[in-house]
Amino acid sequence: MQHIVTLLIAILIFGLIIGIHEFGHFIVAKLNHIQVNQFAIGMGPKILHFQKGDTEYSLRLFPIGGFCAMEGEDQSSDNPNAFEKKAVWRRMTVVLAGAFMNLVLGFLLIAILISTAAKVPSTTIAKFASDTNAAGETVTAAESERSGLQVGDKIVAIDGSHIFSTTDLIYKLQTTDKASYDVTVKRNGAKLTIENVTFHNDKTDGLLDFAVQGKAKNPVTVISYAAKDTVATAKLIWMSLIELVTGKYSLQDLSGPVGTVSVIEQAASTGETILERVQSVMNLTIFITVNVGVFNLLPIPGLDGSRFVFLLVEAIRRKPIAKNREAMVHLIGMAVLFLFMILVTVQDVGRFFQ
Known part of the structure; x- marks a missing residue:
């Protein structure tokens, strides 16, 4: 029973973090009058889906990702509301909105946690x-x-x-x-x-x-500390990434979705009261959502940071890079990231059986 509860908590956390990220892209795209063809939470086969206007909304089987597919994002389009037809600065805001919303979620959760404390x-x-x-x-x-x-x-x-x-x-x-x-x-x-x-x-x-x-405790002190702690958490994650690259940490220290579920189970059982356990899970959720936000800003092909770099180059040279070349770079990047995720997941499964 405990494992089922943990799995449900994990699905809720992943869904919240992925959903808020993709919602960031979605809402800013809509505000910039960009046509969104698909908005999906999860990957793989569709569990639920419906069409509203130009957008198909879907909930998919595997809660390990999601996407906000915009018209003209990866291929040319004559639609005036296509992503590629909008000004570069507008496209930049759309690309950065996902990571920004992850940081906002972290900030809000920290504020809620501080609000439950005495001081x-x-x-x-x-x-x-x-x-x-x-x-x-x-x-x-x-x-x-x-x-x-x-x-x-x-x-x-x-x-x-x-x-x-x-x-x-x-x-x-x-x-x-x-x-x-x-x-x-x-x-x-x-x-x-x-x-x-x-x-x-x-x-x-x-x-x-x-x-x-x-x-x-008052609105000013709570909001001020929440903002500072969001920055501190982002800084912590950035320093950890640097230490990973410099060799202080190895790939064996990383965890994927399976390992994260195990950590969630530990967090959900930490504390003597239900409130303490909820606070423990919230602390972990804060770390994960800020992690997703920071990681997505890295200029790695396939991530939002890489797409932003392409837009920055376009803004400087006043000419976009050929769509097929950019799409190929992102495709290769995503393939490498998925391969990396598979390797880390295999490592997590090995730890589980050990």
Whole structure:
């Protein structure tokens, strides 16, 4: 029964993320008076479909993709409402709209999560870990306090990398193999950098040796933090992609749809209450949707980022690249991406049976 529930949650998450992405392309295309021939959620055989106006809407069997097929997108068309007939800047907005909507979804989910919390997190130090010595006196258990950090310091950067939210802060400390850091803080209205700061909690033997302040919850603080945390999550994903390319992570560290379902099952069982489990699933959904948004902006053939590059070249040279050549590039790119997905899925299945 648990596996069925997990599968349903996974289908809901994939459908939401794919649907919001394709809806972004769809609605901006409509706003630019571009004819949309097909709008589909999922891939493969149609489960449900209907025609409304010029557009066929369909729900398909496999929830691992979707598409928004526009007239004149990959082939020439004499239709005045064809994609290729519109101004370059209009086509650019259509291409970028999918990734943008994924980031918007991440922002909205973060805002909802913060709204369920008692306080809005910050990067300002509220207190340090403490302990009791042999004489019964309360002493610090935080190495970062001994290194020079103080209560009230707002952490704005670590080793030159800007800290937008607690997501940034935790990621930086947990993924960097360093003994000490250069921490830039805002103290008494002025910025200063404290060198060779070590983070260590004597009581827990962990890195997090301080707690951050919580701000009062209101529309301004919630929206502000949600925006910062969306940027922080996108930055985290971008840094992970760089680390993958530079060899810090290998292909064995990647997961496809099957592996993601396994992670969703873990998230759905994390927490003692239903609210905590829902929050855990929402956190994972935030990461996935922002990941989809960032990844789609990469200039890889077949992705939105590549289509944007072709439009940018067209805008610079004032002449479009031949449709057949562009279509071939995207076709090869999609074939490689599907092959890559198959390899990662096989790897996920192997892990499952192990």
